[in-house]
Amino acid sequence: MNEEKRSRKILDRLREEYPDAHGSSLDYDGPIQLLVATILSAQSTDEKVNEITSKLFKRYSSAKDFAEADRDELESLIYSSGYYRNKAKWIQETCERIVKDHNSKVPREIDDLVKLEGVGRKTANIVLSDSFGTNQGIPIDTHVKRLTKRLGFSEAENRNKMEQKLMDLIPRDRWYEYATLLVSHGKRFCKARKPKCDECVINDLCPTAFSHG
DNA sequence: CTCCCGATAT
């Protein structure tokens, strides 16, 4: 079976398994908040991020709020997500730039988004897909990277090359679906440490099933 | 490549 057919069968089967997997599981109201929440989600869990943003967005909610926030207070509010100094700096510099150069609105083009401090292609693609409903790329996070490698669709190298490979393999209208379904599956079964291949609904389509020790 | 960094699972 060729890669296109195998990838299609995998997506179809995962869609049955996760019919409710739409977009991110982050809590937010509007593009700015999604952008902030996604910056916070680096090397953290979305559960932890939601816990933080439930308080954070009551204190600061607009780009202007974050741009003018007290750095120490912002750091203390996001402390438990890790990388709190970098993240506070990124959130503020990004929001300052959005207020000054983008009329306080989150840019809708990926080339503009990735110029913002702390915003890479993964974060940009999530905001574009989840908040604006466009698909200019595929967000490659730790789950998508791990599952893509295990499924044999790309040799991990770096995330940009993997994204390009997947953009060639997957039909454009399923790019974001690919990412969200692999994240869902990665969290529940195809875990980094002890993948549950015996319970996996696509183990017959996976070249590395039952070989993870 | 290294560094940033706390919380949680194993």
Place this chain on the structure above:
DNA sequence: ATATCAGGAG
């Protein structure tokens, strides 16, 4: 004790 969590910058 160590690996991992919807990464990005230098």
